Amino acid sequence: MAETPTRLALDTSGLAKAFARPAVDGLELRVRAGEFYVLLGPNGAGKTTTLRMVCGLLKPDRGAIAVFGVDALSDPVGAKRLTAWLSDEPMIYDRLTPREYLRFVAGLWGVDRKAEEVAAGRLLGLLGLAGHADQRCEGLSKGMRQKVALAGALIHDPRLIILDEPFTGLDAASARLAKNLLRERVDAGCAVIMTTHILDVAERMADRVGVMAGGRLIAEGTLDELREQAGAGFASLEDTFLALVESGAEDGADGSVAA
Amino acid sequence: MMQPGSLVWFARHELRLAWRDWAWLISGGRRRRLYWGAPGAIVIILLVHALAYLALKPVADFTAPPDQRTLIVIGGTLALYGSIMLSQGMENVTRAFYARGDLDLILSSPAAATRLFAVRLGATAASILGMSLVLTAPVIDALAALGGARWLAAYAVMAALAVAAVAVSAIATTGLFAIIGARRTRLVAQVVAAIVGAGFVICMQFLAILSVGSLSRLAVLRSEAAVSHAPAPGSLAWLPADAAAGNWRALAVVASIACLMLAGAIRFCAPRFAALAQATAAIPDRRRRARRNRSGFRPQSPAQALRGKEWLLLRRDPWLISQSLMQLLYLLPPFVLLWQSFYGGHGTRLLVPVLIMAAGQLAGGLAWLAVSGEDAPDLVGSAPVTPARVWRAKTEAVAGVLVLSFGPAVAALAIIDPVPALVAVIGIAVAAASATLIQFWFRAQARRSLFRRRHVSSRIATFAEAFASITWSGAGAVALVDPRLAVLPGGAALAVLAAAWAISPARQ
Numbered sequence: 001m002a003e004t005p006t007r008l009a010l011d012t013s014g015l016a017k018a019f020a021r022p023a024v025d026g027l028e029l030r031v032r033a034g035e036f037y038v039l040l041g042p043n044g045a046g047k048t049t050t051l052r053m054v055c056g057l058l059k060p061d062r063g064a065i066a067v068f069g070v071d072a073l074s075d076p077v078g079a080k081r082l083t084a085w086l087s088d089e090p091m092i093y094d095r096l097t098p099r100e101y102l103r104f105v106a107g108l109w110g111v112d113r114k115a116e117e118v119a120a121g122r123l124l125g126l127l128g129l130a131g132h133a134d135q136r137c138e139g140l141s142k143g144m145r146q147k148v149a150l151a152g153a154l155i156h157d158p159r160l161i162i163l164d165e166p167f168t169g170l171d172a173a174s175a176r177l178a179k180n181l182l183r184e185r186v187d188a189g190c191a192v193i194m195t196t197h198i199l200d201v202a203e204r205m206a207d208r209v210g211v212m213a214g215g216r217l218i219a220e221g222t223l224d225e226l227r228e229q230a231g232a233g234f235a236s237l238e239d240t241f242l243a244l245v246e247s248g249a250e251d252g253a254d255g256s257v258a259a
Numbered sequence: 260m261m262q263p264g265s266l267v268w269f270a271r272h273e274l275r276l277a278w279r280d281w282a283w284l285i286s287g288g289r290r291r292r293l294y295w296g297a298p299g300a301i302v303i304i305l306l307v308h309a310l311a312y313l314a315l316k317p318v319a320d321f322t323a324p325p326d327q328r329t330l331i332v333i334g335g336t337l338a339l340y341g342s343i344m345l346s347q348g349m350e351n352v353t354r355a356f357y358a359r360g361d362l363d364l365i366l367s368s369p370a371a372a373t374r375l376f377a378v379r380l381g382a383t384a385a386s387i388l389g390m391s392l393v394l395t396a397p398v399i400d401a402l403a404a405l406g407g408a409r410w411l412a413a414y415a416v417m418a419a420l421a422v423a424a425v426a427v428s429a430i431a432t433t434g435l436f437a438i439i440g441a442r443r444t445r446l447v448a449q450v451v452a453a454i455v456g457a458g459f460v461i462c463m464q465f466l467a468i469l470s471v472g473s474l475s476r477l478a479v480l481r482s483e484a485a486v487s488h489a490p491a492p493g494s495l496a497w498l499p500a501d502a503a504a505g506n507w508r509a510l511a512v513v514a515s516i517a518c519l520m521l522a523g524a525i526r527f528c529a530p531r532f533a534a535l536a537q538a539t540a541a542i543p544d545r546r547r548r549a550r551r552n553r554s555g556f557r558p559q560s561p562a563q564a565l566r567g568k569e570w571l572l573l574r575r576d577p578w579l580i581s582q583s584l585m586q587l588l589y590l591l592p593p594f595v596l597l598w599q600s601f602y603g604g605h606g607t608r609l610l611v612p613v614l615i616m617a618a619g620q621l622a623g624g625l626a627w628l629a630v631s632g633e634d635a636p637d638l639v640g641s642a643p644v645t646p647a648r649v650w651r652a653k654t655e656a657v658a659g660v661l662v663l664s665f666g667p668a669v670a671a672l673a674i675i676d677p678v679p680a681l682v683a684v685i686g687i688a689v690a691a692a693s694a695t696l697i698q699f700w701f702r703a704q705a706r707r708s709l710f711r712r713r714h715v716s717s718r719i720a721t722f723a724e725a726f727a728s729i730t731w732s733g734a735g736a737v738a739l740v741d742p743r744l745a746v747l748p749g750g751a752a753l754a755v756l757a758a759a760w761a762i763s764p765a766r767q
Contacts, residue, residue: 092634
């Protein structure tokens, strides 16, 4: 069944970006509202480039991007208002405290002061940062910095949350907290797009998984659908993923476009 | 083969790092620039030597033994470079304790940290000597050409000064650790370094203003008052100056004292190095609690958030504070001149180019921090704010600091004489705008912590910024004499801007 445009959190068509060589090549990616979508792929597959284009951090060479129906190329500010981006390297300021950082992010997204205070208090508490809220970020561990950045990504209540390797550096308990927070957002109708190399996380959390290789989406679907595409005999996502990437690479070598 | 972990082995390691660091500084990471730059550097060196020769030739007969007046000038110059070396030494030694770099790796190895510290002190001495020789070597060589090879002893005196400065820096920094602890030492050491570095120059300028009514340091050193107050020839106070003039016995004493000081510093500080470096590594683990809302950072709009963030980060950066303090300290002598003029009624016009120049330089640094030194570019880039609004807010942040820094001086100037005040306001505005535009055109994302090396990312931007400040400053000075003539330096400044724009990556 074809998705109606309003139900699509993200809709890219013919998206392309080349640096020295094509990084993303005619990508068609659709993610629904209320969906946890995990993007997998080997290093250099074009995942981060894709997500950076969606967030307005890179300008595509061609193609279209729509975030909840808002054209991200003609109305980037409108699209950004709905989006949050969290990279694997926490984008925080060493000399701000987590509370000040959240205020800054809320200020950037124009969040009302009262709403910001409530959301900051809740996020700091949920992520176990309340005790460090007024301590400068330079004194925080990598995991805590990552949690501060995650709180920053969620402070403005985004409808499309894009995460690039968000669980790097998080301990098991913090990772579970972060996953629960994200699942909560998905249940509330937001969409989460996440790249990860931790296939176990993808297996547990994803409603749908997309596999990228060579700048293209070579496979997409639920875990069962992916297993079906990979062929019989692949029980784990890791086996399925490796088989898909391998077949994608062969298709690429033949010059054909993967499914 | 040298023993790993030995003094020589560490020295080789440091030398290799220093060479690569220097090459990167010169070439900006592009090896080809090193080869292209070499002929240019030779031409500049020859030109500077020729200028030094021509400037010194009519001053005195340098073949004769130096008289008291010459000794005062040499002694004053050595004291000036000594204070600058002490300032650089304190900054470098502090960095040796705080910059993690390879320190964690080395401290976690079985190699002796004391040897590393000794080598790093030696490397610091070599680096600050090198920086001072950039300016003094042409003068020393010219003196040797005019007065004989004995003047080459000045090189050894400069080396002794560098060694002594590093020894004092090491002991002072270690002492600060003991007195005020690891957390505060970095800020205090950097502030002290800034004050020491600027202090001597500023004191000399104060003396010059109060005694001869100008900012010239040489005028003070050559004045009758200096001669009448200076120690008689033969006094121990003249040992370094005598040594620089080729008195070999004096040189032996100076060099011996410097070596003893370094040996003492190594003996005193090296055993404490590992423990102190570990103490600095533990600082982030301590809680630096700020009272809730103490910063008053409560942005109401994206522009306020961006401006407030810039100001807050600026306030909390010890190194930037020390740099800004240095800039403000250098403004003190012009303020004294202003104060004098308040009662004497003349000299205020001298202030205008000084203020314009300082504003251009300060604006360039601040604009780099705001435009290129953004630690969370993705965060700002993904925010629902147009790039134009981001740049505008950041420019406003720079302008705010400038208003705070130069506002009082211009206001005081306006009370005394409104015309120079008006010229200063216009000059400060255009110089700051030019520096900001250049930084905007040549923006290249970098960590704020790389501020010290901001000029490496684009030498063209650095030169354009300096030339624009100089020409606007010249335009301000000329405008006070004849506004019509200001068109020339003003046009030159605009030409600098146009050239910078034409070759900037922003245009391409």
